[in-house]
Amino acid sequence: MPEMLATRKAYGQALVELGRENPNVVVLDCDLSKSTMTNQFAKEFPERFINMGIAEANMMATAAGLAACGKIAFTSTFAVFATGRAWEQARMSIGYTRMNVKIAATHAGVTVGEDGASHQANEDIALMRVIPNFTVIVPADAVETRQAVHAAARHAGPAYIRLGRADVPVIFDDTYRFEIGSAVVMREGTDISLFACGGMVAEALKAADILAAEGISAEVVNVSTIKPLDVETIVASVRKTGAAVSAEEHTIIGGLGGAISEALAEEYPVPMKRVGIEDCFGESGTSDELLCKYCMTGPNIADAARIVLARKPALSAVEGEAGR
Amino acid sequence: MTIETKTCAADGTDRSDLIESLREKAREMRKDIVRMVGAAKSGHPGGSLSAADILAALYGRVMRHDPANPTWPDRDRFVLSKGHACPVLYAALAEFGYFPREELMTFRRINSRIQGHPDMRKTPGVEFSTGSLGQGLGAANGMALAGKLDGKDYRVFVMIGDGESQEGSIWEAAMAAAHYKLDNLTAILDLNGLQIDGPNAEVMGIQPVADKWRAFGWNVIEIDGHDLAQILDALSPEHRTAGKPTMIVARTVKGKGVSFMENAVDWHGKAPKPDEVEKALAELDAA
Known part of the structure; x- marks a missing residue:
């Protein structure tokens, strides 16, 4: 632990x-x-x-x-x-x-x-x-x-x-260096990019483990500066993976997922899903119970990744046909 | 040029000379207010004219400041919390040398340094950006707290409006200034009695306003806000009370000095037309 x-x-x-x-x-x-x-x-x-x-x-x-x-x-x-x-x-x-x-x-x-x-x-x-x-x-x-x-x-x-x-x-050791405006690739992958912030970074790492067991290579990026957004690192990651999931303990409207959606829509559109609070208020409960009920755990992020990946092959099939 | 804080000379002749010269400054400032709002075809003349005598006294006599060095750390500070009255602030800053007077005619124009509401990042001498009511007093508290922390002897002055006094954050700040014993802070309430929708008493009564400030733990002085002798006395360091912030409740006339604007609700945020500008300037010259 x-x-x-x-x-x-x-x-x-x-x-x-x-x-x-x-x-x-x-x-x-x-x-x-x-x-x-x-x-x-x-x-x-x-x-x-x-x-x-x-x-x-x-x-x-x-x-x-x-x-x-x-x-x-x-x-x-x-x-x-x-x-x-x-x-x-x-x-x-x-x-x-x-x-x-x-x-x-x-x-x-x-x-x-x-x-x-x-x-x-x-x-x-x-x-x-x-x-x-x-x-x-x-x-x-x-x-x-x-x-x-x-x-x-x-x-x-x-x-x-x-x-x-x-x-x-605690996911970083003393060698970690934070810099305002720099997103950090915590785990490299080739099939899908998982962008997360706050406590959801640890959950995204769990999701990457779950996906790895299924043979899916997920890249995990800690986007700790929401503004100014590190568009360069985000776009570089999706150029490689072609698919994205964002994860935040926040409404999916206007936060990390919103910021990344805005950037990718303009720079490099790919299939994407936002994990977070789905336009509703919370309620009383323990932290863990609430993260489960509002679908913000590692397994939820892995689910979102599978949904996005299901939309990705269609695109590559089109590219494949064009290539033939 | 450093304008030093001095108490008024006991000699009656000196004092009447001083008052006469400040009256002249206030007259010039009022004319500039009318001209700049007229030229801009928008702006807030009523609450600017009501505050002209007080700002003439602050910048012309009371405050320790240096127009050539607007960021001098030891300067006294003035925050116009009722930011819409910025024509009077710009008139004072131009009158006392912070920027060329001709620039007043760029008020509210595109690319101007003098914005529709005060912007500390654009205008030399503007101490804090205001315009959204109820925040300037809190900012002035912060400046006074910093002065105490740094052991500096500068004073902080802030002017709030009577309509502005309906904002809850004014009373949050009132409580905090007394709690932290900010005796380096002097606030002035421009009590002209009118706001956009009508008299304060009809829109949202604020009286008894002096009692409210006393109850919040302030040293309260009530004056005629157009009587320069009373203004100078109230602003002088001797009228402060150790351990308490001071509130000067200044009874004023909205639109003061221009007959057709005086006590008229409509002139809160309306610009005079060219003929009205001429009429107002003639009245101010004749007064």
């Missing part, structure tokens, strides 16, 4: 490292610091931790004002509030102004679990990637989270970092 660690926990630790390295780093939270894990930063740097109370809109505007005076401001709360309640503040006061504010939101997706649909942000990637100037990052595990937080702090300008509540497998 791999080590399990929630990305929000890695975020809390990375913030403390940043605080030690850079006195200009400030952290704002809306009464959820024990859950977002910013409480570790608050403990070590109380003067640079600003609790805004339960007032997400004002947190974003305040962070923008701090950034206007040279601070690197991290704002944290649950993803549903950070991107829903305060979206217009993020657009106007952070995106439009290009302020150096990093919205690091936790408890994204259905793996929030028992709290239910009110607290499960399945729309946040879509909401944030449509705002100009925002970089959108969905780390796959604790190792990538730590590096993404440091990279976001070095990056001048707005960033959205999507983090989860539940423990997820």
Whole structure:
């Protein structure tokens, strides 16, 4: 069994490292610091931790004002509030102004679990990637989270970092190097490309194992930066495989699957299927139960791959006939 | 040229000279407001004219700033949270040397540096981009917090509108400024009483607004927002209270200085036609 660690926990630790390295780093939270894990930063740097109370809109505007005076401001709360309640503040006061504010939101997706649909942000990637100037990052595990937080702090300008509540497998070792805007091929394959982000990367790796047992060679690509999207790596992969599946713990509308569909429709159309929340709200349950019920597990990704592959031979048959 | 913060001289002659010179500045700014909105054929004259005396006092006397060095880290900051009133801000910035006055005539035009609502990335001297109401006060809080963290003595000024005070985020920010004891922050409420759909009292009552700010833990000063002596007194550092942000509730007249625009709801967001521009300029010159 791999080590399990929630990305929000890695975020809390990375913030403390940043605080030690850079006195200009400030952290704002809306009464959820024990859950977002910013409480570790608050403990070590109380003067640079600003609790805004339960007032997400004002947190974003305040962070923008701090950034206007040279601070690197991290704002944290649950993803549903950070991107829903305060979206217009993020657009106007952070995106439009290009302020150096990093919205690091936790408890994204259905793996929030028992709290239910009110607290499960399945729309946040879509909401944030449509705002100009925002970089959108969905780390796959604790190792990538730590590096993404440091990279976001070095990056001048707005960033959205999507983090989860539940423990997820640690899939990278210390040799891994995260770079904003670079998708990473984690396993090479020739029959189909599986593009995933966040906790779905581990599930996509499971799907590749399942498919391998059936003689299907799946390429697994971790697309942790949703914006700017690494179109080059994505197109290079489908040029080789000719088929694609996206997998995200998010609505299939407008998120990773949406972004890849847009890119492939313009650059290199291939048969594709999007795995994720199918335009509905979640509900209460354990993380694992919810991932099963809403069809976001390794076997579900493998099912989607088989459906796409069934559409692929027709195309090659046409090419084959033309060749005769 | 650095414009230093000074308290008004005790000498009555100096003070009346100062007030006379600021009155002249405000008159020129009002004329520029009418001209630029007229030339743009769109914009918001009413709430710009109501704020002219206050901005003349801020940029002409109260604030420590340097038009030649708009990003000087130790400068005082002014955020226009009611961003639609940017004609008054642009008029002040041009009057005090941030950009050439002729540029005012490019207001709202394609490729202009002076946008329909303030854009800090385009216009020198604009401290924060606003236009969507209810966000400038929070941004000003952030600037004041940064000043405290960095041990700097700059002051942060922010102007909000009375209609804008209906936004919930204003009260989130009101709570936070008092909680963090931002005594380096001075907010000014441009209480002209009117908003797009009619009087505040009919659209969504905000009174008793001074009591609301007191209840939120602010040092509240109530003034006539067109009386430069009262404006200067209220903005002076002595009228702050240690440990509390200051709110200056400035009673103003929307459209102030142009008879047919005064207290008229329609002139919130309507541009004067050429003959109306001429009439307004003549009135302002005669006043």
